[in-house]
Amino acid sequence: MDTEVLVVGAGPTGLTLAHELRLAGVSAVLVDKLAQRSTLSKAGGVQSRTQEAFDQRGLLEPLLATGNFPIGTAHFAGITLPLTRERHRHPWRSIPQVAIEGFLEEHLAARGIPVRRDHELIGVAQDGDGVTATFANGGVVRSRYLVAADGGRSTVRSLLGAEFPGRPGTMTTVAADVRLGGEDLAMTHARSADGHWVSVFPLGTDPQGRPLRRLSLGGPGRSLPREAPVTEDEIRDGLRAVFGSRVRLLDLRYARRITNAARQAARYRHGRVFLAGDAAHVHLPIGAQGMNTGIQDALNLGWKLGAAVHGWAPEHLLDTYHAERHPVAAAVLRNVQAQSLLMDQQGTGDPDLVAAKELFAALTHLPAVQYHLDDMLSGMGIRYPMPGAEDHPSVGLPAPDHDLGPLRSHKLLRRGRGVLIDPADRFAKLAALWPGRVDRAGRGAEAEPMLIRPDGYVCWAGNPDDLEPALGHWFGEPQ
Numbered sequence: 001m002d003t004e005v006l007v008v009g010a011g012p013t014g015l016t017l018a019h020e021l022r023l024a025g026v027s028a029v030l031v032d033k034l035a036q037r038s039t040l041s042k043a044g045g046v047q048s049r050t051q052e053a054f055d056q057r058g059l060l061e062p063l064l065a066t067g068n069f070p071i072g073t074a075h076f077a078g079i080t081l082p083l084t085r086e087r088h089r090h091p092w093r094s095i096p097q098v099a100i101e102g103f104l105e106e107h108l109a110a111r112g113i114p115v116r117r118d119h120e121l122i123g124v125a126q127d128g129d130g131v132t133a134t135f136a137n138g139g140v141v142r143s144r145y146l147v148a149a150d151g152g153r154s155t156v157r158s159l160l161g162a163e164f165p166g167r168p169g170t171m172t173t174v175a176a177d178v179r180l181g182g183e184d185l186a187m188t189h190a191r192s193a194d195g196h197w198v199s200v201f202p203l204g205t206d207p208q209g210r211p212l213r214r215l216s217l218g219g220p221g222r223s224l225p226r227e228a229p230v231t232e233d234e235i236r237d238g239l240r241a242v243f244g245s246r247v248r249l250l251d252l253r254y255a256r257r258i259t260n261a262a263r264q265a266a267r268y269r270h271g272r273v274f275l276a277g278d279a280a281h282v283h284l285p286i287g288a289q290g291m292n293t294g295i296q297d298a299l300n301l302g303w304k305l306g307a308a309v310h311g312w313a314p315e316h317l318l319d320t321y322h323a324e325r326h327p328v329a330a331a332v333l334r335n336v337q338a339q340s341l342l343m344d345q346q347g348t349g350d351p352d353l354v355a356a357k358e359l360f361a362a363l364t365h366l367p368a369v370q371y372h373l374d375d376m377l378s379g380m381g382i383r384y385p386m387p388g389a390e391d392h393p394s395v396g397l398p399a400p401d402h403d404l405g406p407l408r409s410h411k412l413l414r415r416g417r418g419v420l421i422d423p424a425d426r427f428a429k430l431a432a433l434w435p436g437r438v439d440r441a442g443r444g445a446e447a448e449p450m451l452i453r454p455d456g457y458v459c460w461a462g463n464p465d466d467l468e469p470a471l472g473h474w475f476g477e478p479q
């Protein structure tokens with residue numbers, strides 16, 4: 001073997017995965033076909049759970065120190081959800097994808113995992129022991145596992161012949177990174193009476209420190225073929241249709257057309273090959289979910305691959321990746337479909353849709369509705385199916401951040417191991433049977449006893465008799 005795990009694609013998913021593998025003490029090679037990192041952003045919105053997970057790894061603070069990343073307000077179908085700002089320690093924040101990629105790439109390079117660029121994967125073959133990947137530059141890498149984080153048009157997925165069912169695109173909208181003049185539009189979803197619409201949110205600053213905005217626009221007659229170049233005139237016209245002369249285009253840095261294709265891999269695991277991020281699911285970028293879902297795929301898979309490489313993964317562990325993550329992206333695809341419909345992105349002006357959106361907007365004044373939508377979008381409501389989830393309200397959910405006196409429990413997750421919160425020091429002997437896999441926070445901890453997986457999800461709480469089976473289920477045979 002050249003390496004334990006080959007990660008194909010150094011987007012946010014591949015970079016996060018490589019970080020998780022390093023933390024798990026597993027050798028990893030990270031390759032990308034691009035000769036240089038892109039300087040243009042796709043994603044900009046980072047949800048609460050993604051920020052929390054970065055914080056649990058000690059990455060959030062240094063990431064935020066690399067720029068000015070404003071907190072914004074989450075939205076569903078353009079209807080803002082202001083109550084969500086107060087709900088989480090890390091509310092929705094605008095952090096451009098390039099900033100995340102740049103930060104993670106440098107962080108990894110400094111720790112001995114540089115991205116091997118100019119490595120376009122063109123072949124993949126697996127056998128009982130490992131996977132052989134071949135590259136356009138003539139290189140060959142043999143690994144025990146391979147993770148395809150090579151984006152929506154994944155080469156690995158095609159080479160595997162993996163089923164990718166769903167719907168082809170039926171329309172396009174425009175996404176552009178711009179500087180705007182005139183009225184300040186930090187975060188806006190606006191539409192004209194005749195169905196043209198523009199969404200704007202902050203996207204960091206340009207090298208001169210001037211604010212950049214991510215603009216999306218569409219409406220009647222604006223759904224052009226995906227390959228048709230986006231022109232400045234088209235963007236000016238879209239802005240004028242909604243804002244008149246109140247807003248001007250100053251600088252167009254990047255633009256592309258986006259389709260509403262919605263597809264999801266039928267299986268995330270193909271023997272020793274795993275699909276993650278956009279390679280496993282694609283959808284319209286509405287509500288800031290694609291990159292967040294990919295990063296969370298990586299967090300779910302990383303420690304499990306680590307366990308498999310170290311030889312202590314229980315038989316079922318690698319399969320829980322599909323079992324846990326497939327339903328999450330399926331739910332994202334569905335909420336994106338609903339948002340796209342309510343937003344009437346083609347500007348049909350269908351009165352039935354207008355009525356439905358009015359009613360929906362009225363409902364979102366109810367806190368319970370905002371919280372429900374926020375649970376869905378922020379990632380904080382993701383609950384994995386696992387043993388004990390029926391018996392205890394916390395099992396399967398992201399772990400709360402317990403105050404443990406000098407420490408908070410989320411900090412204990414920095415090592416990428418399981419954490420047993422054991423305030424009464426009841427389980428010290430038991431936890432000692434899983435050394436190096438589970439850390440125990442004992443006496444002094446004013447918290448409910450619980451077992452937390454390395455990815456930050458509660459996997460046991462409540463009945464003490466269930467702790468030992470839970471340790472075995474997630475952390476393998478005791479030593």
Ligand SMILES: Cc1cc2nc3c(=O)[nH]c(=O)nc-3n(C[C@H](O)[C@H](O)[C@H](O)COP(=O)(O)OP(=O)(O)OC[C@H]3O[C@@H](n4cnc5c(N)ncnc54)[C@H](O)[C@@H]3O)c2cc1C
Binds near residue numbers: 042175293
């Ligand atoms: C306009 C727009 C706005 C968006 N806004 C948001 C948002 O606000 N929030 C959000 O969460 N998501 C958003 N998204 C979605 C987000 O950008 C994607 O979900 C995210 O990029 C997926 O990350 P990834 O690492 O899985 O794939 P990618 O970012 O596509 O990375 C894949 C990598 O694999 C490499 N690669 C491809 N093929 C090969 C090969 N054969 N060999 C080697 N390397 C290869 C590519 O060069 C690339 O670097 C947006 C998308 C768009 C287009």
